[in-house]
Structure formats: C-alpha cells, structure tokens
Amino acid sequence: xxxxxxxxxxxxxxxxxxxxxxxxxxxxxxxxxxxxxxxxxxxxxxxxxxxxxxxxxxxxxxxxxxxxxxxxxxxxxxxxxxxxxxxxxxxxxxxxxxxxxxxxxxxxxxxxxxxxxxxxxxxxxxxxxxxxxxxxxxxxxxxxxxxxxxxxxxxxxxxxxxxxxxxxxxxxxxxxxxxxxxxxxxxxxxxxxxxxxxxxxxxxxxxxxxxxxxxxxxxxxxxxxxxxxxxxxxxxxxxxxxxxxxxxxxxxxxxxx
Amino acid sequence: xxxxxxxxxxxxxxxxxxxxxxxxxxxxxxxxxxxxxxxxxxxxxxxxxxxxxxxxxxxxxxxxxxxxxxxxxxxxxxxxxxxxxxxxxxxxxxxxxxxxxxxxxxxxxxxxxxxxxxxxxxxxxxxxxxxxxxxxxxxxxxxxxxxxxxxxxxxxxxxxxxxxxxxxxxxxxxxxxxxxxxxxxxxxxxxxxxxxxxxxxxxxxxxxxxxxxxxxxxxxxxxxxxxxxxxxxxxxxxxxxxxxxxxxxxxxxxxxxxxxxxxxxxxxxxxxxxxxxxxxxxxxxxxxxx
Ligand SMILES: Nc1ncnc2c1ncn2[C@@H]1O[C@H](COP(=O)(O)OP(=O)(O)OP(=O)(O)O)[C@@H](O)[C@H]1O
Ligand SMILES: [Mg+2]
Numbered sequence: 004x005x006x007x008x009x010x011x012x013x014x015x016x017x018x019x020x021x022x023x024x025x026x027x028x029x030x031x032x033x034x035x036x037x038x039x040x041x042x043x044x045x046x047x048x049x050x051x052x053x054x055x056x057x058x059x060x061x062x063x064x065x066x067x068x069x070x071x072x073x074x075x076x077x078x079x080x081x082x083x084x085x086x087x088x089x090x091x092x093x094x095x096x097x098x099x100x101x102x103x104x105x106x107x108x109x110x111x112x113x114x115x116x117x118x119x120x121x122x123x124x125x126x127x128x129x130x131x132x133x134x135x136x137x138x139x140x141x142x143x144x145x146x147x148x149x150x151x152x153x154x155x156x157x158x159x160x161x162x163x164x165x166x167x168x169x170x171x172x173x174x175x176x177x178x179x180x181x182x183x184x185x186x187x188x189x190x191x192x193x194x195x196x197x198x199x200x201x202x203x204x205x206x207x208x209x210x211x212x213x214x215x216x217x218x219x220x221x222x223x224x225x226x227x228x229x230x231x232x233x234x235x236x237x238x239x240x241x242x243x244x245x246x247x248x249x250x251x252x253x254x255x256x257x258x259x260x
Numbered sequence: 261x262x263x264x265x266x267x268x269x270x271x272x273x274x275x276x277x278x279x280x281x282x283x284x285x286x287x288x289x290x291x292x293x294x295x296x297x298x299x300x301x302x303x304x305x306x307x308x309x310x311x312x313x314x315x316x317x318x319x320x321x322x323x324x325x326x327x328x329x330x331x332x333x334x335x336x337x338x339x340x341x342x343x344x345x346x347x348x349x350x351x352x353x354x355x356x357x358x359x360x361x362x363x364x365x366x367x368x369x370x371x372x373x374x375x376x377x378x379x380x381x382x383x384x385x386x387x388x389x390x391x392x393x394x395x396x397x398x399x400x401x402x403x404x405x406x407x408x409x410x411x412x413x414x415x416x417x418x419x420x421x422x423x424x425x426x427x428x429x430x431x432x433x434x435x436x437x438x439x440x441x442x443x444x445x446x447x448x449x450x451x452x453x454x455x456x457x458x459x460x461x462x463x464x465x466x467x468x469x470x471x472x473x474x475x476x477x478x479x480x481x482x483x484x485x486x487x488x489x490x491x492x493x494x495x496x497x498x499x500x501x502x503x504x505x506x507x508x509x510x511x512x513x514x515x516x517x518x519x520x521x522x523x524x525x526x527x528x529x530x531x532x533x534x535x536x537x538x539x540x541x542x543x544x545x546x547x548x549x550x
Contacts, residue, residue, distance in 0.1 A: 058448055090452060097450035107445040110541040111463045121449040124459060153541040173449065 009072070011036045011177060011208050012057065016066035019052055026052050028232035029066070034177075034210060039203040041219040041240070042212045044229035045255055050212040053229070054179050057210070058099045059092050071098055071176050097125060100170030104182040106162040108154040114141060114165045115150040118172045126173060133172070140168040144198050160191030164198055171202075178202070180211040216259045220244055228252045308511030315502065315515050324498025325519050328484045331494065335419035336480055340473070342420065343427025348457070350432050361428065368425035374486055377418040381490040383409045415487040423480060430472045434465035466538040474531040478524050495519060 012034035019027040026049045034040050042050050055061045057068055059076045068075045076092055077084050087095070108117050118137035122128040128136075141147050144164040154162050163183055170178060180199065184192040196218050203209060203222040213219065219226050219240050226243040228236045236249045247253045301307060315321055349361035368376070384405035392401040409417075438461050446456035488497035495516055503512040 060444060060448060093447075093450045093452055095450075096448060099448075101445075101448040103441065103445065105441055107439075107441045109442065109445075109460055109464075111538070112541070120459065121451070124455060125450050153543065155541060156543070156545070 008035050010034055011038075011071055012210070013069040014053075014057070014066070015068070017053070017056060017063050017068060018065035019049075019056060019061060019063050026232055027056070027063070030229075030232075030234060032227065032234060032237075034208060036176075036208055037206045038224045039207075039209045039211065039222055040225045040227055041223040042210065042227045042229060043214070043216075043219065043255070048229045049232045050229055051181050054101075054181050054210060054212055057177075057179060058096050058101060070095070097121075097173060098176045100173055100175030100178045102163070102166050102170050102178070102180045102183045104185050106154070106159070106166045106186070108162055108166055108169070110154050113151050113153055114146065114157065114168075117154070117165055118169045121169070121173050137168070137172055140171050141165070143171075143201075144168045145194070158191060159187045160194045163187065163195045167195070167198055167202075176208060178207055178209045180209065180213065182212055182214065184213065184215060214259075216244060216256070228255070230255070306510065307514065308508055311506075311508045311511035312514055312518070315499075315512060316518065318502070318515075320498045320502060321495070321515060321519070324493055324495040325523075327493055328481060328495040329523065331415055331419065331484045331487065331492070332477070332481050335416055335423055335484075336477055338416070338420035339423025339427050339476075339480075340431075342424035343431055346424060346428035347431035347435060350428060351435060365425045365428050368422050369429075373418070373422050373483060374489065376422055377414065377486055377490055380409065380414040380418045381411065383414070411487070411490050411492045414490055415484075415492050419480065419483065419487070423476065426476055427473070430476070431465070431469055433472075434467075434469035435461060437468040438464045463538065467535075467542075470531065470534050470538060474527065477527055481520065481523060481527075 010033035012032070014030055014032040017027050017030040018025065030049075030053060032040075032053075042053070044050050052061060056063050057070065057075065062076065067077075073095060075095055076087055078087055078091075079085075108114075109120065112120065115134070115137055118140060119128075119130070119133040122133040122136065123130055138147065138150065141150055144167055146161055146164055146168070149157060149161060149165075154165070157165065163186075167183075183199065184195050187195065192215070196215060199209075199211070199218065200222045211218070211223070223240045225237060226240040227234055228243060228247075228249070230251050236243055236247065236252050243252070244256065247256055302309070346361045346364060349357040350365070352358060388405055390403045390405050390408060391399055393399040442460055442464065443456060446460045451460070484494050485496035487494055488500070493501070499512040499516045503509045506512070
C-alpha cells in the first residue's frame with residue numbers, strides 16, 4: 004500500500020442512527036486505489052449500513068464520505084454545504100458497482116439483458132458495444148453459455164456471478180460487496196469467491212463485507228473489524244486474523260476455527 | 261432404451277393409466293344437456309333468430325358498436341395514464357401529492373358513475389362559463405361551457421376520471437408487489453427514478469396489473485352503455501332505438517349481447533398474450549441461448 008496515492012474512498016467521522024438506535028458511531032476509513040478491504044464483524048455491527056452509506060443508499064447524520072474526490076450526496080457552495088439533487092447523486096453512484104446478498108437480478112430480463120441494462124440505459128453506451136462487453140464479462144465469470152437464461156433458470160451461485168458481471172459492466176472505480184456468498188449453499192460459495200479473488204488480483208478497488216475468513220486471508224490487502232458501530236481493529240489480514248489484539252475480535256474469530 | 265434393471269415391473273415408465281370411467285360419463289352428461297338446451301333455444305320462435313340475423317350487421321347497430329368501442333379505448337387510455345400518475349403520487353414521499361391523489365380516488369370511487377356522467381353533462385348549469393386565469397390576474401382563456409361539454413366530452417371525461425381512480429389503486433398494488441430490493445438495485449446503479457420505474461419496476465408490476473385491468477376493460481365496455489342517459493348513441497342505445505320502433509325487444513337485446521360477448525372474447529385472447537409476455541422470466545425451462 005502506497006501512502007502517497009490519494010485514497011479513492013475517504014470515510015470521516017460517520018455517524019448514522021435509525022430512530023433512537025445509533026448504528027454507526029464515528030467511522031474513519033480510507034481505501035486506496037486498487038486496494039481490497041474486507042470488513043468483518045458480528046451481526047448487527049453496522050457493516051451493511053456502512054456500505055450503503057458509501058453509495059448514499061442511506062443518508063448519514065454526521066461526518067463525510069468522499070469517493071474519487073467527490074463528496075457523496077453533498078457539495079460546497081462557497082461556505083454552505085448543500086444536498087445534491089437526486090439526479091446528481093445518481094450520477095455519483097454510476098462509478099460504484101454493488102453486489103447484494105440476495106443477488107437482486109432483474110427477473111424479467113435474461114442474464115445478458117441484466118448486464119447491458121445500466122451500460123445502455125444509464126451510461127449511454129451503444130448496444131453493440133455493451134453486448135460485446137457483456138458477453139466478455141459473462142465469459143469471464145464462466146457463464147458464457149447462460150446468457151439467454153432468466154435468473155429463475157440459474158442456480159444461486161450462477162445468479163451471483165451474473166450480478167458481479169452486471170456490476171463490472173459499468174466499469175466501476177469501486178466495487179461494494181455485501182455478504183455476496185451468505186445466501187448461497189455451501190457448495191456454491193467457492194465459485195463466487197473464485198470470481199472475486201480473480202477481480203482482486205486485477206487491481207479493482209473493492210470493499211467486501213463477508214464472513215469468509217479464508218477469502219480475507221488470501222485476497223484482501225487489509226482486514227477491518229467492526230463491532231458496535233466502530234472500527235475496532237484493522238491492518239494486514241495476517242495480523243488482524245493471525246494475532247488479534249482486541250478481545251472482541253478474538254472471540255469473534257474463535258467461532259470460525 | 262436406457263434400462264433400469266433394478267426397478268423391473270415397478271419401473272414407472274411402464275405404468276398404465278386407469279380408465280377414466282367417471283370423467284367420461286360426466287362429459288357425456290354435459291354434452292347431452294348442452295345439446296338439448298341449444299336445440300331448445302334454436303327452435304324457440306320467441307328468440308326471433310331471423311330478426312337477429314337481419315339486424316346483427318345493421319348500420320345503426322354497427323355505428324353504436326363503434327361508438328362503444330371508441331369510447332372504451334379513449335376513456336381507458338386516459339384512465340390508465342391518469343391512474344399511473346395518481347398511483348405514483350400516492351406512493352411518493354410528498355404529502356401534498358399523496359393527499360391530493362387520495363382525495364381524487366376517494367371521491368371518484370365513492371360516487372356512482374351514473375351520477376358523475378350526468379354531473380359532467382350538466383356542468384353548464386353549475387358553471388355556465390369556464391375561465392382559465394391567474395387568481396386576481398389576467399384571464400388566459402375563456403369558454404362557454406356548452407361548447408366545451410358536448411355529450412361526447414362529458415362521456416369521455418366521466419368515464420376516464422372514474423376509471424383513473426380504480427386504475428390508480430390497481431397500479432399502486434402492482435408497484436407494491438415488486439420486491440423492494442429491485443428499486444434499491446436500480447438506485448445503486450445510478451438510475452433516475454423515472455428510468456427505474458419504466459425499465460425495472462413497472463415491467464415486474466405488470467404481472468399483477470394486467471389481470472385486474474382486463475376486468476376493468478370489460479366493465480368499461482359495458483359501462484359505456486350508461487352514456488345513453490346523456491344522449492350518446494352507443495351499442496345499447498342503438499338497439500333500443502330499433503326495438504322502440506319494431507317492438508322486437510328480446511331479439512334486439514340479443515344482438516347487443518352477441519356483440520358484447522364477441523368483443524369480450526377478443527379481449528380475453530389479447531389478455532392471455534399480454535400475460536404470457538410479462539411472465540417470461542417465470543418460465544422454468546430456458547430456451548436455447550441465441
Ligand atoms: N432501515 C433500518 N431501520 C431500522 N434499523 C435498521 C435499519 N437497517 C439496519 N438497522 C439496524 O442497524 C443495525 C446494523 O445493521 P446492519 O445491517 O448494518 O448490520 P450488519 O453488520 O450488516 O449485520 P449482518 O451481519 O447481520 O448483515 C442492526 O441493529 C439493524 O437492526
Ligand atoms: Mg449486513
């Protein structure tokens with residue numbers, strides 16, 4: 004990790020409450036370009052919420068988030084910080100790919116149509132170019148022969164790989180994964196993790212929320228442990244996972260042995 | 261043949277179907293009763309089959325049919341378009357939009373269509389002049405109500421506004437039936453709300469919207485017969501105008517019944533095609549990839 008490169012993602016002092024419950028209690032996190040950060044933590048610690056704040060699916064109550072030099076959701080007009088209109092926020096999101104726990108493929112479109120939807124409809128790519136790119140991406144996730152299938156005609160692992168291809172098709176600067184393998188049967192987890200490991204090796208900037216300790220160890224540049232709405236410990240995966248210092252991290256990891 | 265040696269005589273591929281005696285008897289019974297009824301109706305002179313034959317394609321009847329159909333198409337199209345706007349307003353974050361939409365739906369669903377039609381037709385007695393103006397400012401447009409509200413505009417406005425109220429609730433139900441994750445995914449991909457609605461949400465909502473809309477369309481065709489009260493010559497009005505002269509009441513009503521059933525049957529076929537189109541993602545077996 005180079006210290007000189009400006010971080011692609013800057014998260015500063017982020018607080019977020021749902022009603023009376025404070026879910027994020029001051030998160031600081033930087034992600035360098037090309038870095039793969041795995042976020043670990045017990046259920047309810049705010050991992051999904053943090054990820055959803057990064058692309059403004061949730062608004063934050065305090066602090067600030069920048070992606071690629073732009074503050075997400077707000078802009079400074081002179082001294083005044085103003086909320087961006089919906090259209091401008093939509094434009095910011097177009098640099099960020101997201102993969103969901105429940106895949107969320109568009110069920111009325113084939114795998115191929117799922118992949119080209121945003122490139123053609125939102126990014127203004129030509130249909131021919133988008134189709135060519137989509138076929139290449141489906142091939143890359145090992146599903147070239149399933150291009151014409153509807154999501155219901157695919158296994159969970161195949162659906163999630165289509166969802167990854169769909170997110171890659173917008174040529175994102177940043178990819179967010181929210182427990183991409185948690186809804187999968189154990190024998191299907193491997194194929195999705197292999198795809199993600201492949202992406203990590205190719206210099207894509209990724210924030211991955213997962214319970215797959217093996218993936219964190221092998222593919223991540225940094226592991227971040229969250230608990231109770233704060234980052235408790237972070238560092239190189241071998242340190243964080245190998246010699247955990249914080250007792251809560253130790254008891255969390257004990258469950259995976 | 262691929263053998264299943266272990267199954268032997270138990271191999272289900274060798275299974276025979278039991279002979280459906282009961283089912284065949286029921287079929288025979290239904291056919292006999294239906295044939296009996298059909299001949300009774302066909303032989304009965306009171307039905308006046310020759311009269312029906314003579315008037316089925318009568319110019320007055322066909323003109324009435326085309327009035328009914330055009331009214332249905334125009335009122336339904338306007339009703340669906342306005343209903344979509346009302347449904348979106350009803351689901352929006354904006355309290356004013358939600359409130360206004362709710363008020364509209366409450367009023368137009370809560371009053372009889374017949375009353376609404378008569379009300380529109382007699383609008384000039386309430387507002388003799390229609391003026392479009394900025395409050396306390398200049399007048400932008402000015403009309404005599406009687407020139408604007410003819411029987412045909414009264415019929416269209418009355419049917420369309422009433423329809424919009426029902427369609428709004430049908431469309432709202434359809435939109436709510438779509439998994440919340442779909443809207444969120446569209447949002448995460450940087451789609452604008454309108455684009456997400458058009459490409460992601462509505463196509464999925466259509467599965468829930470189409471069947472009740474088919475119902476509405478069929479009701480609408482029959483509801484157009486109400487416009488005869490405001491002197492519109494629809495299908496029912498035309499056959500009435502004929503039997504008022506000839507006193508062939510039952511045969512003339514049957515002419516109308518035959519046409520209503522014919523149009524409804526066509527709509528059923530159309531609806532089946534549309535439903536199959538929107539269910540394409542539900543197919544269990546993939547087609548060969550192209
Ligand atoms: N929309 C919401 N409204 C109210 N509370 C919410 C909402 N979303 C999340 N929460 C609460 O915020 C807390 C953190 O949720 P979050 O989904 O971020 O946890 P997580 O770390 O992703 O957990 P998991 O590992 O189970 O996915 C939980 O207590 C949850 O109940
Ligand atoms: Mg979560």
